[in-house]
Amino acid sequence: MRATLPFGSILSGASGTWAWDIPGDRLHVDEHFAELYGLPAVELESDFPTSVFFQAIHPDDRSRIRIAVAGMLAGAELFTKDFRVITPGGNTLWMHGRGQCHLDDNDQPVRFTGLLVDITERKRAEEKLRIAQSAGGIGSFEYIDGFATASVSDEFCRVLGLHPTSVLPVQTINGLLEDASVPLIPGPGDGTVPDTVDREFCIRRSSDGALRWIARRGEIMREGAGYRLVGVIYDITVAKEQEAELRSWSEKLEARVEEEVAVRHKAEDALRQAQKMEAVGQLTGGIAHDFNNLLMAITSSLILLRKRIPSDPATDRLIDGAMQGAERGASLTQRMLAFARRQDLTTRPLDMAVVVEGMKELVTRTLGPAWSLELDVSPQLPSVMADVNQIEMAILNLTVNARDAMPTGGPITIEARLKEHAHLENSQLTPGAYIAISVIDRGTGMDKATLERATEPFFTTKGVGKGTGLGLSMIHGLAEQLGGGFTLESTLGVGTRATLWLPLAPLEHGLTNPAPVKEAIGDHAPSLKVLAVDDDGLILMNTADLLEDLGHQVLEAGSGEEALEMLRQDPGIDVLITDHAMPGMTGSQLAELVNLERSDLPIILASGYGDLAGVGNRHLIKLGKPFTQDMLAQALRDAIDMIPRAVLRED
The missing domain is CATH 3.30.565.10 (Histidine kinase-like ATPase, C-terminal domain)
Known part of the structure; x- marks a missing residue:
């Protein structure tokens, strides 16, 4: 489920994503974003004032976050802030918000997208680290340049896992180091002053062999040609473990942010591709429809021309070539309609x-x-x-x-x-x-x-x-x-x-055999009064010519409204043949209205589209475009089968 919230809820969610439409002042978030804030599903559809969400921020962080958000709107490239929120239950939690603004062609911010993550555990770990670094268990030491021993406190010995004593050999102390390249205490006669006193060392405790991390802090005091090193050591193993945990958590957070951004970009790319293909599909379907009408005019004219001129090889070859070209065009339009998912299918x-x-x-x-x-x-x-x-x-x-x-x-x-x-x-x-x-x-x-x-x-x-x-x-x-x-x-x-x-076919449908070919009614089919309807005058003329050549009486109408009026005035019309894609009233809508007034009238619906609206008329016959005279004749034979024999006019 995705919810739509007004601007401001950017600061109220946890472990979720947001996409803020800045001009529309609307923010789209997922359910994880809103879950921590305690918003019921029904409230996610409501509007919330910006102040409600800023009030959820801890008072000590509120002004800082307001300034950061304003900076994003003013042109800042990246929003990355940690802040506290107070949940409906009264708990204080830490959030990490990371996002960026998307600009329009005029470099104005139009979208602010990002990720909000609950980092309470991380902040608690940081607090533990600070406590560990400032806790007790501090051992002191003093070393004078040139000596083989160092003065140490009892706590110094306990940190290293040694028996308490006041003096320890330097060799014993440095022998506990896992990496001896840098000594904890400089050796006698070394002659070099340590470059820095503040260092961290990994040791293996003498008492139990456990690996521990210790920190050395101190000060170097020069005395003539030599020096004296005074300092302390303390156990920082817990802090080191917390640091490692924090690094791991930060790496996971970075990976998650990158993954969320990649997913969002992929989704946006897929949406753009789908929109592009939808636009191309609509354009292709429209071109195919218009091309079908052109092919109708060409093929019907060629069919009638062949019948009306004397036959000779040269003329026949030219007409055959033109018909083959028209057939290739018809095949191309079918592919275009298939791509646009608008072809007529018989499943x-x-x-x-x-x-x-x-x-x-x-x-x-x-x-x-x-x-x-x-x-x-x-x-x-x-x-x-x-x-x-x-x-x-x-x-x-x-x-x-x-x-x-x-x-x-x-x-x-x-x-x-x-x-x-x-x-x-x-x-x-x-x-x-x-x-x-x-x-x-x-x-x-x-x-x-x-x-x-x-x-x-x-x-x-x-x-x-x-x-x-x-x-x-x-x-x-x-x-x-x-x-x-x-x-x-x-x-x-x-x-x-x-x-x-x-x-798969529904279980109630069994396999069907191809329908048997209908027997022709005869060479001299009954003459019908046919009402032809098409908003394209050229197609209407050619359809009428094909019908008249088949021996039928034809009435012509240029729109669905005109066809309705003619049907009401002439009850003797036997068949209605109409184009589907017409302005004002489509062929499907015309068929529905005719069905209410003359439910027994056979209707031939001609179209190259497959997504025709359902028509509650059992007398509807579909005729694909572009159609030949033979296809038209077959549709009329199907129509004749629906007309009672008593009303047919024999020529």
């Missing part, structure tokens, strides 16, 4: 083992003799909910990519497995069981930079003119539209594994 339960086995001959012929195909399909796979045509196209596309990655030939494997997947990065895939369809090659592979961009639209490594760059992005969009996902694993010089994750 049903599928046995992927049967689908993969059924594609073997087609894939083998497509690959060529230099590449061998291996199928590795688990038996008795559960069925999946998918569009068989789109899935076959996706698998074929992946195998062609695998072939292109191995220009000299080699084995390609299609693998089908039932797998559990907990999470797909940058995907909203629900954890659970999926059928994983993998195409595996042993080709050139991809480096990290190429792999990160592989599913971007229009990105290709095949060179100019050898690929549209929509293949993988289409497969990615298809998988997400089906409720699944798509992953790529690749190692440069080793190969690539491309995997489609397809959701």
